[in-house]
Amino acid sequence: MSNSEIVNVVITGAAGQIAYSLIFNVIKGDMFGNDQKIKLVLLDIPAMIDGLRGVVMEIEDCAYPLVSSIVCTTDVKEAFTDAHYAILVGAMPRRDGMERSDLLKANAAIFKVQGKAINDYANKNVKVLVVGNPANTNALIASTCAPNIPKENFSCLTRLDHNRAKAQIALKANVNVKDVHNVIIWGNHSSTQYPDSRCGYINLPTGKTPISNVIKNDQWLQGEFITTVQKRGAAIISARKLSSAASAAKAITDHMHDWVFGTPEGEYVSMGVPSDGSYGIPEGIIFSFPVTIKNGKYTIVQGLPIDPFSRALIDSTHSELIQEKTSAFQFIE
Missing domain, CATH: 3.40.50.720 (NAD(P)-binding Rossmann-like Domain)
Known part of the structure; x- marks a missing residue:
């Protein structure tokens, strides 16, 4: 426009x-x-x-x-x-x-x-x-x-979870959040979501470095990092007795800005979009995937490796979405 x-x-x-x-x-x-x-x-x-x-x-x-x-x-x-x-x-x-x-x-x-x-x-x-x-x-x-x-x-909106994941990686790695790239939120905007750092990288003075090579703590990356992002909304409510408003507004702004103007070359962000069969998620639900955006159109990033640990978490959040759909759709028919 x-x-x-x-x-x-x-x-x-x-x-x-x-x-x-x-x-x-x-x-x-x-x-x-x-x-x-x-x-x-x-x-x-x-x-x-x-x-x-x-x-x-x-x-x-x-x-x-x-x-x-x-x-x-x-x-x-x-x-x-x-x-x-x-x-x-x-x-x-x-x-x-x-x-x-x-x-x-x-x-x-x-x-x-x-x-x-x-x-x-x-x-x-x-x-x-x-x-x-x-x-x-x-x-x-x-x-x-x-x-x-x-x-x-x-x-x-899963950009809030995406931003939370980037922030947690930046804090752990002691880098600026602008240097953290290509984390992924898979699945539902709920406590079953899968924050995935495996394909992400950090810009260091020496160049692009995989997140795992900077943090060097797989136990944290597959444990506390994931649960912190999954439960971040509840933690904020517990602390301030109100839900996250400013960070949600920032994430909405980021989501729409990128949808309109696109993502930088090589950069992907997380969006909840209609599943198309990618990564074994059948059509029929809205699922958070890594996407790139150009000319107002998003494209789901293809070919990323899915190890058994990731497969189990992706399947779990997919299962929750199927259950939600089954329960909710009886009220609109």
């Missing part, structure tokens, strides 16, 4: 804390570039409308020149009409006493409605990023309910 055009960007759950950080990244130009004008469409439930109006006042008071217009709404038709990008942050959180089936049912209803609205009203080239959990399955529901939108235009 030409920068002379105004892009319509929809953010759902727009009165929530993740959106509160995300919105300002978008309107500063971090996501779509410093010269891309934006129509910002903020969608939330009626109970949140007063808070949303307060957010709009803050946006106005920032006086960012990229903001062409702001729409504040509770109506999905108004929100998604002619949308170029849809960032679906809002979802039903799990509450005390809520069974997982209740959570899946509540979110199936939300993403069925939003998927249908995207199908009926959005630009047919719309790019959709699902953040609200369970993100992989919610993205699959939205995509299923939007048959007129290409499946590859739906993704879910």
Whole structure:
């Protein structure tokens, strides 16, 4: 899309804390570039409308020149009409006493409605990023309910896990995080995800060096590193009594920026995308893979080695996604 055009960007759950950080990244130009004008469409439930109006006042008071217009709404038709990008942050959180089936049912209803609205009203080239959990399955529901939108235009956020993995490697190796490359998040955005350092490298003064040759601690790389990334969200909630908002907003910004502008040559990032049979993951779920991106199109990186340790973890997270799909889809049929 030409920068002379105004892009319509929809953010759902727009009165929530993740959106509160995300919105300002978008309107500063971090996501779509410093010269891309934006129509910002903020969608939330009626109970949140007063808070949303307060957010709009803050946006106005920032006086960012990229903001062409702001729409504040509770109506999905108004929100998604002619949308170029849809960032679906809002979802039903799990509450005390809520069974997982209740959570899946509540979110199936939300993403069925939003998927249908995207199908009926959005630009047919719309790019959709699902953040609200369970993100992989919610993205699959939205995509299923939007048959007129290409499946590859739906993704879910695993970039937060990817960024967390890079940060843990950087801390352990005592290097700057910018020098850590090509870690991978496989599978579900859940505690079964597989953070994989095997194909990654670190830029040292002597050149590109495999992560394992720098850290030289396979027990840590196959143990504490993995569990730390898997449980990082829960650890943040335990520490601050709130979920990770700023880091989630940064990851959303990174995900969409790369989807629009592409990845550097030789660099891959993690995205939850429709499985196509790669790495033994059959079609029919949204699965986090390593991808490269060019001209707005992602490509799953092929030919990476999968050892028995990795195969077991990839199969485990795949199994969880199949179970989630089976449970959730009974509520949309």
